[in-house]
Amino acid sequence: MLQVRGLLSTMVLEESKSVHNDLISQLQNIVGADSVVSHPAELLVYEYDASLDRHLPAAVVLPQTTQQVVEIVKLANRFDLPVVPRGSGTGLSGGAIAIKGGIVIVTTRMNHILSIDYANRRATVQPGVINADLTHYTEHAGFFYAPDPSSQKVCTIGGNVAENSGGPHCLSYGATTNHILDLELVLPTGDVIHTSGADGDQHGLDLTGTVVGSEGTFGIATEVTVRLTPLPEDTQVLLAIFRSVDEASNTVSAIIGAGIIPAALEMMDGLCCQAIEAAYHAGYPPDAGAVLLVELDGLREAVEELVDQVSTICRNHGAGEVRRARSAAERAALWAGRKGALGALGRLAPNYYIQDGVVPRTKLPETLQFVEQVSRDIRLPIANVFHAGDGNLHPNILFDRQDPTNIERTLRGGLEILRFCVEKGGVVSGEHGIGLEKREHIAFLYTTEDLAVMARLRDCFNPRQLFNPDKIFPPLRGCGEVRDQRVAARLAKEGIYAV
Amino acid sequence: MAIVTAPTAKAMGFTEIDAPPRSIIDRCVQCGFCLPTCPTYQLTFSEASSPRGRIHLLRAVSDGRLDLRAAVVREQMYQCLNCRACEAVCPSGVQYGQLVEPARAQIEQAHPRPLWQRMFRTFIFVRVFGDMRMFRLASGAIALYQHSGLRTLVRRTGMLKLLGLDKQDALLPEVPLRFVIPSGQRWQPQGSPHHHVGLFTGCIMSTAFAPTDEATARVLARNGCEVVAVPDQGCCGALALHAGEAGTGRENAKRNIVAFERLELDAIIVNAAGCGAALKEYRHLFHGDPEWSRRAERFSASVRDVSEFLDTLDLVPPGRLDRVVTYQEPCHLAHAQRITAAPRRLLAKIPGVRLVEMEESSLCCGSAGIYNVIRPEFSRRLLERKLKNALQTGADTIISANPGCIMQVASGLREQGKRVRVLHIVDLLDEAYRSV
Numbered sequence A: 001m002l003q004v005r006g007l008l009s010t011m012v013l014e015e016s017k018s019v020h021n022d023l024i025s026q027l028q029n030i031v032g033a034d035s036v037v038s039h040p041a042e043l044l045v046y047e048y049d050a051s052l053d054r055h056l057p058a059a060v061v062l063p064q065t066t067q068q069v070v071e072i073v074k075l076a077n078r079f080d081l082p083v084v085p086r087g088s089g090t091g092l093s094g095g096a097i098a099i100k101g102g103i104v105i106v107t108t109r110m111n112h113i114l115s116i117d118y119a120n121r122r123a124t125v126q127p128g129v130i131n132a133d134l135t136h137y138t139e140h141a142g143f144f145y146a147p148d149p150s151s152q153k154v155c156t157i158g159g160n161v162a163e164n165s166g167g168p169h170c171l172s173y174g175a176t177t178n179h180i181l182d183l184e185l186v187l188p189t190g191d192v193i194h195t196s197g198a199d200g201d202q203h204g205l206d207l208t209g210t211v212v213g214s215e216g217t218f219g220i221a222t223e224v225t226v227r228l229t230p231l232p233e234d235t236q237v238l239l240a241i242f243r244s245v246d247e248a249s250n251t252v253s254a255i256i257g258a259g260i261i262p263a264a265l266e267m268m269d270g271l272c273c274q275a276i277e278a279a280y281h282a283g284y285p286p287d288a289g290a291v292l293l294v295e296l297d298g299l300r301e302a303v304e305e306l307v308d309q310v311s312t313i314c315r316n317h318g319a320g321e322v323r324r325a326r327s328a329a330e331r332a333a334l335w336a337g338r339k340g341a342l343g344a345l346g347r348l349a350p351n352y353y354i355q356d357g358v359v360p361r362t363k364l365p366e367t368l369q370f371v372e373q374v375s376r377d378i379r380l381p382i383a384n385v386f387h388a389g390d391g392n393l394h395p396n397i398l399f400d401r402q403d404p405t406n407i408e409r410t411l412r413g414g415l416e417i418l419r420f421c422v423e424k425g426g427v428v429s430g431e432h433g434i435g436l437e438k439r440e441h442i443a444f445l446y447t448t449e450d451l452a453v454m455a456r457l458r459d460c461f462n463p464r465q466l467f468n469p470d471k472i473f474p475p476l477r478g479c480g481e482v483r484d485q486r487v488a489a490r491l492a493k494e495g496i497y498a499v
Numbered sequence B: 001m002a003i004v005t006a007p008t009a010k011a012m013g014f015t016e017i018d019a020p021p022r023s024i025i026d027r028c029v030q031c032g033f034c035l036p037t038c039p040t041y042q043l044t045f046s047e048a049s050s051p052r053g054r055i056h057l058l059r060a061v062s063d064g065r066l067d068l069r070a071a072v073v074r075e076q077m078y079q080c081l082n083c084r085a086c087e088a089v090c091p092s093g094v095q096y097g098q099l100v101e102p103a104r105a106q107i108e109q110a111h112p113r114p115l116w117q118r119m120f121r122t123f124i125f126v127r128v129f130g131d132m133r134m135f136r137l138a139s140g141a142i143a144l145y146q147h148s149g150l151r152t153l154v155r156r157t158g159m160l161k162l163l164g165l166d167k168q169d170a171l172l173p174e175v176p177l178r179f180v181i182p183s184g185q186r187w188q189p190q191g192s193p194h195h196h197v198g199l200f201t202g203c204i205m206s207t208a209f210a211p212t213d214e215a216t217a218r219v220l221a222r223n224g225c226e227v228v229a230v231p232d233q234g235c236c237g238a239l240a241l242h243a244g245e246a247g248t249g250r251e252n253a254k255r256n257i258v259a260f261e262r263l264e265l266d267a268i269i270v271n272a273a274g275c276g277a278a279l280k281e282y283r284h285l286f287h288g289d290p291e292w293s294r295r296a297e298r299f300s301a302s303v304r305d306v307s308e309f310l311d312t313l314d315l316v317p318p319g320r321l322d323r324v325v326t327y328q329e330p331c332h333l334a335h336a337q338r339i340t341a342a343p344r345r346l347l348a349k350i351p352g353v354r355l356v357e358m359e360e361s362s363l364c365c366g367s368a369g370i371y372n373v374i375r376p377e378f379s380r381r382l383l384e385r386k387l388k389n390a391l392q393t394g395a396d397t398i399i400s401a402n403p404g405c406i407m408q409v410a411s412g413l414r415e416q417g418k419r420v421r422v423l424h425i426v427d428l429l430d431e432a433y434r435s436v
Ligand SMILES: Cc1cc2nc3c(=O)[nH]c(=O)nc-3n(C[C@H](O)[C@H](O)[C@H](O)COP(=O)(O)OP(=O)(O)OC[C@H]3O[C@@H](n4cnc5c(N)ncnc54)[C@H](O)[C@@H]3O)c2cc1C
Pocket: A049, A050, A084, A085, A086, A087, A088, A089, A090, A091, A092, A094, A095, A096, A107, A127, A148, A149, A150, A151, A154, A155, A156, A157, A158, A159, A160, A161, A162, A163, A164, A165, A166, A167, A168, A215, A216, A217, A219, A220, A221, A222, A342, A343, A431, A432, A468, B030, B031, B032
């Protein structure tokens, strides 16, 4: 997608001003004036997420309770307005962008941990609770929340549910879907359902599994019951340094081939190491060709054994050096570097276009060679940082969106890489979702019939398609430019101008 | 592809001089890592009150999409505490502080305040903070007010409440009657000196916190330094710069550079985190002026926070003090100067002192220069949070390293009737040396 837009239409602003005023005052009645954003200039900060798309909503609401969400959704129905759920806005596929305007429901003030049940290893939280806060809160009792996207200090549990987010530790612990026991969901009609039985188990159809990963198109989660995982007895982290990406990728296959499933197995190429080192000074060698970050956990004796085995495999496959973090602080520093890698790329170029393709692990070496070739073809650097253990690549094409000639090459490069992933038996998105950005690409993966079944499933939940419209499914083409200009003229009167 | 709508009207953008640099704006990739560290975001959970949101507003102004005079721009640039916690965690290295100050300067130019406000600001920033004699006079008046019994009288009559000044009165630190007037006086070490250092005496530090300036000199001398209170120095200029008064800030900087250049010093020691951050960043004030850039660069290179400097010395063992302390990190030490380990190492070197860490030790206490005066509501909520975290540790002393934080925390404790002390880290060290 990657449309770089100025200020475009918002459905309500197109209507008469009085309709907009009416909407705003009714929203204010539900949540109070300080929880509604309606001035165009103030809406600007809700036109983006961490991806590249942009679009202004007509209004933003920050509710605190399920009941308020219900009323907002019902109001949106009366006004025929789209509703877009939004957490912290760290999504990488444009999921939280109000591409058709409408009301954005932000969950950041729904951030209470409602109950914790250590005996049954579960917690119920509001959707705006930050992923890492849940771990911070339960650690003292010997537990953690296992899915750990690199954005975990920022992103919300609700966003994780919607994207079925993964993270380095999902290699051994499984992605978000393996850790969600029940959801309270406000449907696009305003009805409230629970997706599991009171015991958190599935009886009949697996609704919980269906809703996880539906990217806010099935409704908005207002309570989430998650599984808590006991902390392992011991954790060790190794950093293996290689001359080339090839050596590192072969090592990945060798480790898994030896029957070892590390807690995490991450790869970063030389370009990434440079950016990370500049940002974090965590000991990533800037002159390496590639590094592997390997975390091993379990019972103390078993971990020692694994450390030896993995170190040997790394050395046998060309690692010049295998370093072991000697303290919790060193482990934390290495992880901070890995988790900040994406943001650190801002040091290399103003924008990155992140790909999220997945290939079978054994195809990693040739896929990465292909990525290198694409980088030469499009004459733009590509930095690789990814969850090597499950073949989930993140090639980041580095560019500057101010330069229009860059954009075409960037898009072309991204497309070629995703095509290649699919050809090799992989998929176009491992964990960042399809959202806006990948909706053209989803057609590589599924037949028209496959997609039609999915659309019918969505329509069961969201028959009027007012909930997060224009996401996931390939777009039907249309032109809104004339409309855009009219709205731009109106906005200019309010102190905002379009370029 | 890129859909670009034609400009329909002209938005007022940044003028060229002192504009927030586009290169810094462009570094932000909107990953959102700054959100959890931002005090105003933590209070509001509203995107506009986050660094990512504020940078986006500046980007919109720079793109010509948003008018510089829009209410939200002003509101957000001044709601920001400029604590720079976001800078310390930003993976792509956005120098946020270098955006906020120019943005404020642009707002002040674009949106002139009423005449009386401008005159008042000029009076405060140029006459009072720009001229140490005036500053001492004003501070002296406060000291006199506090010590002469006049305050007791005024408080009893309820006059302050009537004038709406009771909160401001509570914020005033106890001003001592004796000030440090930098005029070349020296503190000599026992034996031959290993280091020659200049003391940056500061404005508030040399008056309201004069005993801390003296303690700083004593602790340095005790550790083999010859300390000189360099004459002709003045306020560091940080307050003016934070308020968008770039010109006044530059004048302050030049005077200090000239004053310290005259001497051959191993280091310039500063004990106020806010001043230290400003002194270390003087070069940013002289873009496009190679001569002053070079002089500023040289000056800044020798500036050291007192903790940072003591941490590099083989510290003479201090005496024993039986205290439970907790450490409140000044934003401009932890985030702007990235000094977090040195003060903790120093505390660990005092026998008997036990450090109990508080939650959120690096979250702003709400003082932030004059923030507690212009944004009392946000400031109060941050202070309450800070006090709760600090008191939970059970510490009998809260240690900090910046006058603003110390005054803020102390006034909160006073209000709650708590008997916990707040001390600058060198005051504690000085006490430990004196107990030998
Ligand atoms: C630097 C960086 C690193 C990242 N690393 C990873 C990673 O390792 N693994 C990974 O999987 N992702 C990663 N991401 C992507 C992103 O953080 C995740 O997709 C995350 O789950 C998004 O959460 P959020 O709260 O920011 O959601 P948002 O971006 O606000 O929203 C994402 C989607 O969720 C929907 N949504 C939000 N809340 C709800 C709700 N309550 N109910 C229904 N729908 C809702 C929105 O409509 C939208 O479609 C990374 C992002 C960044 C910027």
